[in-house]
Amino acid sequence: ETGVTQSPTHLIKTRGQQVTLRCSSQSGHNTVSWYQQALGQGPQFIFQYYREEENGRGNFPPRFSGLQFPNYSSELNVNALELDDSALYLCASSGPWAAPTDTQYFGPGTRLTVL
């Protein structure tokens, strides 16, 4: 167990809808990263938050947004869902600093299906 939890486990939405995915990090981990994993692919970096501020972003459009809260929880929001957004969404926590030498601990993921 990594101590990182995600909710919900599975989610089905239709095109154009909005979705919020949630992650609870390990206590003391001030850095949370979100990744998208399409079927048969490796995870792709979406963005990272450090101490409630965005600390880097991958090649994803602005309709992917996030929030990080002081209680080590965070959210990934996706607006105007598209079919290609269907994927496993993973969050990873590390810390207390956003150091490149930190091990990242992953949650079990949320499987999003867009119809």
Added chain:
Amino acid sequence: KQEVTQIPAALSVPEGENLVLNCSFTDSAIYNLQWFRQDPGKGLTSLLLIQSSQREQTSGRLNASLDKSSGRSTLYIAASQPGDSATYLCALIYGGATNKLIFGTGTLLAVQP
């Protein structure tokens, strides 16, 4: 641009065999390299993390090596078991202000009893 490649994409071996999974990357300026295991539809379990100054790490039947100059890492699994069946992903942290992981596409391992 950093690219991470894993070969083979899939591997099937009989129980008890020793095996090697390969990971290659195009830019040697990495901070660390991490090997993960992923069971079907599940999250990632960290197996081993090698800092850029290290050559290898060992945990039980697993040994990971890192050769930055050649852009390669290998994961050696000794005496494979059916419970080792999973997808194995390598990922590295490369430059920049964030510790984002860049992943390979993984090797799907099946260990036959």
